[in-house]
Amino acid sequence: xxxxxxxxxxxxxxxxxxxxxxxxxxxxxxxxxxxxxxxxxxxxxxxxxxxxxxxxxxxxxxxxxxxxxxxxxxxxxxxxxxxxxxxxxxxxxxxxxxxxxxxxxxxxxxxxxxxxxxxxxxxxxxxxxxxxxxxxxxxxxxxxxxxxxxxxxxxxxxxxxxxxxxxxxxxxxxxxxxxxxxxxxxxxxxxxxxxxxxxxxxxxxxxxxxxxx
Amino acid sequence: xxxxxxxxxxxxxxxxxxxxxxxxxxxxxxxxxxxxxxxxxxxxxxxxxxxxxxxxxxxxxxxxxxxxxxxxxxxxxxxxxxxxxxxxxxxxxxxxxxxxxxxxxxxxxxxxxxxxxxxxxxxxxxxxxxxxxxxxxxxxxxxxxxxxxxxxxxxxxxxxxxxxxxxxxxxxxxxxxxxxxxxxxxxxxxxxxxxxxxxxxxxxxxxxxxxxxxxxxxxxxxxxxxxxxxx
Amino acid sequence: xxxxxxxxxxxxxxxxxxxxxxxxxxxxxxxxxxxxxxxxxxxxxxxxxxxxxxxxxxxxxxxxxxxxxxxxxxxxxxxxxxxxxxxxxxxxxxxxxxxxxxxxxxxxxxxxxxxxxxxxxxxxxxxxxxxxxxxxxxxxxxxxxxxxxxxxxxxxxxxxxxxxxxxxxxxxxxxxxxxxxxxxxxxxxxxxxxxxxxxxxxxxxxxxxxxxxxxxxxxxxxxxxx
Amino acid sequence: xxxxxxxxxxxxxxxxxxxxxxxxxxxxxxxxxxxxxxxxxxxxxxxxxxxxxxxxxxxxxxxxxxxxxxxxxxxxxxxxxxxxxxxxxxxxxxxxxxxxxxxxxxxxxxxxxxxxxxxxxxxxxxxxxxxxxxxxxxxxxxxxxxxxxxxxxxxxxxxxxxxxxxxxxxxxxxxxxxxxxxxxxxxxxxxxxxxxxxxxxxxxxxxxxxxxxxxxxxxxxxxxxxxxxxxxxxxxxxxxxxxxxxxxxxxxxxxxxxxxxxxxxxxxxxxxxxxxxxxxxxxxxxxxxxxxxxxxxxxxxxxxxx
Numbered sequence: 001x002x003x004x005x006x007x008x009x010x011x012x013x014x015x016x017x018x019x020x021x022x023x024x025x026x027x028x029x030x031x032x033x034x035x036x037x038x039x040x041x042x043x044x045x046x047x048x049x050x051x052x053x054x055x056x057x058x059x060x061x062x063x064x065x066x067x068x069x070x071x072x073x074x075x076x077x078x079x080x081x082x083x084x085x086x087x088x089x090x091x092x093x094x095x096x097x098x099x100x101x102x103x104x105x106x107x108x109x110x111x112x113x114x115x116x117x118x119x120x121x122x123x124x125x126x127x128x129x130x131x132x133x134x135x136x137x138x139x140x141x142x143x144x145x146x147x148x149x150x151x152x153x154x155x156x157x158x159x160x161x162x163x164x165x166x167x168x169x170x171x172x173x174x175x176x177x178x179x180x181x182x183x184x185x186x187x188x189x190x191x192x193x194x195x196x197x198x199x200x201x202x203x204x205x206x207x208x209x210x211x212x213x
Numbered sequence: 214x215x216x217x218x219x220x221x222x223x224x225x226x227x228x229x230x231x232x233x234x235x236x237x238x239x240x241x242x243x244x245x246x247x248x249x250x251x252x253x254x255x256x257x258x259x260x261x262x263x264x265x266x267x268x269x270x271x272x273x274x275x276x277x278x279x280x281x282x283x284x285x286x287x288x289x290x291x292x293x294x295x296x297x298x299x300x301x302x303x304x305x306x307x308x309x310x311x312x313x314x315x316x317x318x319x320x321x322x323x324x325x326x327x328x329x330x331x332x333x334x335x336x337x338x339x340x341x342x343x344x345x346x347x348x349x350x351x352x353x354x355x356x357x358x359x360x361x362x363x364x365x366x367x368x369x370x371x372x373x374x375x376x377x378x379x380x381x382x383x384x385x386x387x388x389x390x391x392x393x394x395x396x397x398x399x400x401x402x403x404x405x406x407x408x409x410x411x412x413x414x415x416x417x418x419x420x421x422x423x424x425x426x427x428x429x430x431x432x433x434x435x436x437x438x439x440x441x442x443x444x
Numbered sequence: 445x446x447x448x449x450x451x452x453x454x455x456x457x458x459x460x461x462x463x464x465x466x467x468x469x470x471x472x473x474x475x476x477x478x479x480x481x482x483x484x485x486x487x488x489x490x491x492x493x494x495x496x497x498x499x500x501x502x503x504x505x506x507x508x509x510x511x512x513x514x515x516x517x518x519x520x521x522x523x524x525x526x527x528x529x530x531x532x533x534x535x536x537x538x539x540x541x542x543x544x545x546x547x548x549x550x551x552x553x554x555x556x557x558x559x560x561x562x563x564x565x566x567x568x569x570x571x572x573x574x575x576x577x578x579x580x581x582x583x584x585x586x587x588x589x590x591x592x593x594x595x596x597x598x599x600x601x602x603x604x605x606x607x608x609x610x611x612x613x614x615x616x617x618x619x620x621x622x623x624x625x626x627x628x629x630x631x632x633x634x635x636x637x638x639x640x641x642x643x644x645x646x647x648x649x650x651x652x653x654x655x656x657x658x659x660x661x662x663x664x665x666x667x668x669x670x
Numbered sequence: 671x672x673x674x675x676x677x678x679x680x681x682x683x684x685x686x687x688x689x690x691x692x693x694x695x696x697x698x699x700x701x702x703x704x705x706x707x708x709x710x711x712x713x714x715x716x717x718x719x720x721x722x723x724x725x726x727x728x729x730x731x732x733x734x735x736x737x738x739x740x741x742x743x744x745x746x747x748x749x750x751x752x753x754x755x756x757x758x759x760x761x762x763x764x765x766x767x768x769x770x771x772x773x774x775x776x777x778x779x780x781x782x783x784x785x786x787x788x789x790x791x792x793x794x795x796x797x798x799x800x801x802x803x804x805x806x807x808x809x810x811x812x813x814x815x816x817x818x819x820x821x822x823x824x825x826x827x828x829x830x831x832x833x834x835x836x837x838x839x840x841x842x843x844x845x846x847x848x849x850x851x852x853x854x855x856x857x858x859x860x861x862x863x864x865x866x867x868x869x870x871x872x873x874x875x876x877x878x879x880x881x882x883x884x885x886x887x888x889x890x891x892x893x894x895x896x897x898x899x900x901x902x903x904x905x906x907x908x909x910x911x912x913x914x915x916x917x918x919x920x921x922x923x924x925x926x927x928x929x930x931x932x933x934x935x936x937x938x939x940x941x942x943x944x945x946x947x948x949x950x951x952x953x954x955x956x957x958x959x960x961x962x963x964x965x966x967x968x969x970x971x972x973x974x975x976x
Binding site: 235236237238239240241242245306307309310312313314317348349352353356357360405406407408411412413414415416418419420422423426 | 478479481482485486525526529530533534536537540541555556559560562563565628631632633634635636637639640641643644645647648
């Protein structure tokens with residue numbers, strides 16, 4: 001933007017720009033410090049709001065965020081879902097992966113022992129409207145509920161005969177498979193560390209926690 | 214391996230599937246304005262690819278050292294100031310203003326540099342350089358990179374950022390050159406009066422966007438193929 | 445150079461009312477000037493994001509117009525674009541944060557298109573043409589008029605796309621449930637096609653003799669009154 | 671120290687340092703990489719809005735500025751900048767705003783209906799566009815069809831069809847170019863009117879002499895007599911002479927007149943506002959009575975017998 005051909009001081013020429021830059025910096029930092037709390041809250045609320053739906057009995061106010069070391073050697077972010085009386089009721093795993101259109105970001109709810117899936121929620125997707133975007137519907141998400149986590153989920157086109165089979169959406173097999181693949185990968189990655197964590201946290205009360213499911 | 218597959222997917226996605234122009238609608242102004250002749254359009258595309266790579270690289274550096282949550286510079290300042298280590302100093306609010314500043318300055322700098330040292334290059338696409346400051350595609354690439362620098366557990370490195378920029382630039386060049394080719398032919402057609410100019414150009418763009426929608430799902434296939442190939 | 449700039453600052457431009465009227469229809473940023481195409485196409489798949497976008501753009505446009513108009517005497521010609529850009533970027537960031545704080549789901553849906561307001565040619569061209577030359581009062585009128593024109597443009601496209609694409613308007617079901625949603629309308633190609641056809645309709649409407657004669661009379665009356 | 675305070679200070683200083691650094695780097699680069707260019711280009715560029723909208727037909731403001739400095743473009747092309755910008759540009763270039771040399775439409779055909787041969791009875795839709803699609807409406811495939819597309823396109827009532835030939839009223843023409851865009855045969859161009867009356871080539875037929883004679887009583891036969899008289903001003907463009915208006919000097923009446931006289935087909939004509947001589951010549955002629963519409967149909971005059 002310095003198109004002048006004067007040999008004078010460029011800084012002198014640009015005093016207004018520098019002054020404005022500093023001024024704007026202050027203004028922006030002011031705005032940030034005023035609003036950042038609220039924005040953070042909004043971001044968290046997005047996950048916490050759906051938590052009771054995905055992990056039955058969870059109370060968002062008591063739940064907390066933590067990171068575990070995944071099998072792939074990278075830290076993974078997840079949530080401990082805590083119910084009434086400070087009792088843990090399950091986990092909430094954010095996961096993502098390639099869909100048919102773009103990346104799909106989902107939240108997976110599992111029980112404390114990571115033995116069954118208790119719920120699924122699609123945060124972000126750009127699947128084909130009218131076909132693939134039905135992965136956000138309740139009807140599709142229900143198909144994952146109570147699926148076991150000890151073996152990978154398999155997508156089938158007919159009515160499922162096995163527990164670990166998920167019926168695909170007609171016309172959107174790839175989208176359905178993508179969601180199942182994301183779930184499989186996330187559980188394979190974080191399942192073991194989570195079970196360990198659960199065993200450490202409440203070694204004596206495992207049975208009780210399981211019985212609430 | 215994972216990184217390599219990731220990079221390939223980013224490239225395919227940026228260049229074809231989620232083409233900057235036809236899917237994200239960024240860079241529409243030059244797409245409609247500078248698409249009357251194929252050689253001009255191609256020159257514009259090259260200039261965009263060039264500038265988008267440079268500015269995204271610079272902006273990636275600024276993002277990873279200053280702007281992203283938990284970046285080294287604000288963390289160091291906060292420590293030096295004796296702040297509470299529980300809280301974090303976040304400068305991400307400055308990102309937009311810094312991005313546009315860097316883009317404007319780097320375009321200016323590149324223009325001067327190329328004019329001095331590569332006069333033939335300047336002759337062929339120098340005129341496009343100043344236009345690029347207000348080209349949304351450039352800023353969009355930086356913003357996409359910024360989006361992927363939010364989560365400290367999953368940061369984009371320089372390869373990913375640069376691939377996104379290159380893919381986006383190449384996708385833009387492809388789209389604008391195709392458009393120019395069609396419009397050259399269109400000059401010979403009898404277009405209804407009200408549609409002449411921008412109207413017909415937009416409708417062509419719509420049809421092109423439909424064609425590019427055919428690429429949807431390619432990345433899924435490529436991912437599967439690469440994964441099985443590399444294992 | 446600087447002398448000339450000063451003289452152009454003092455040159456009496458159009459009045460506030462003229463600026464306002466001009467922005468709404470005769471110089472409508474979308475249909476007549478084809479500016480700001482990026483948000484026009486990207487966020488108009490439904491009314492809600494379109495209206496949010498129009499509001500955010502209006503906020504930035506009016507604020508930056510005021511700011512530029514206030515500092516217009518201090519501007520150096522060769523640095524003016526930089527100053528405009530910095531000013532716009534600041535207000536865009538503020539708008540972005542406000543959206544994130546108070547309408548989070550919209551802010552998430554609009555995503556990168558809010559920061560892309562920075563490079564929306566409508567704003568920088570208003571700063572250049574009007575705000576850097578005229579008083580804040582006129583600049584505000586200009587900003588409101590242009591924003592209104594921009595909003596009308598966005599809303600018209602969004603109405604067509606949401607109605608045909610989802611059968612709804614502002615999320616309310618308007619068309620009967622039997623309406624087969626035209627999926628393509630909410631997808632990117634639908635944006636291009638809708639805008640192309642709407643442009644043609646506007647062009648056709650204004651080209652016709654009768655319409656243009658009426659329009660000329662209205663304009664004449666305006667100029668005669670002032 | 672509170673978080674907000676540090677954030678404020680840090681944000682301000684980051685931006686200010688960045689501004690200083692960039693200002694310095696760019697200033698240094700500007701000096702270091704300086705390339706001598708026409709200083710007017712930079713001035714022109716500064717005077718342009720910088721929106722790079724491309725409305726002027728150039729790639730961006732800088733290309734338009736370069737074209738202006740080279741004299742290839744006129745100052746009034748920037749729509750966003752408007753009249754003030756045009757004045758500004760003209761000041762820098764040291765020229766007057768081009769109002770003194772406006773563009774006006776010129777019909778490059780001067781054959782009235784009776785001079786055009788091989789005409790057929792055309793009964794299709796009465797527009798040039800459709801007649802142009804049909805072969806054989808008239809012998810000349812280049813010349814005016816006289817069905818008035820330009821007349822309808824003109825917003826200023828500056829075109830009339832006189833004896834099947836589009837004729838421009840230069841008192842009314844503002845040079846908007848609507849007619850030239852609408853003409854399906856592209857025989858209307860915009861010519862810079864350096865004087866009230868300009869010499870133009872009034873034919874568009876690109877065929878050889880024999881073919882031209884077969885279809886038109888007055889068309890240019892491409893004999894090149896004019897090029898021999900004024901070789902700088904006129905050059906052949908295919909089979910037709912073209913006048914280079916950059917070199918056209920309305921002051922040189924004599925040389926222009928000699929071109930006019932040399933042409934065997936008299937296809938060089940002066941068009942524009944009527945000269946005093948023309949006005950004097952028709953002074954004593956009576957004006958035809960102005961016709962006013964009385965909205966009567968022929969039925970009203972019919973005597974009914976029956």
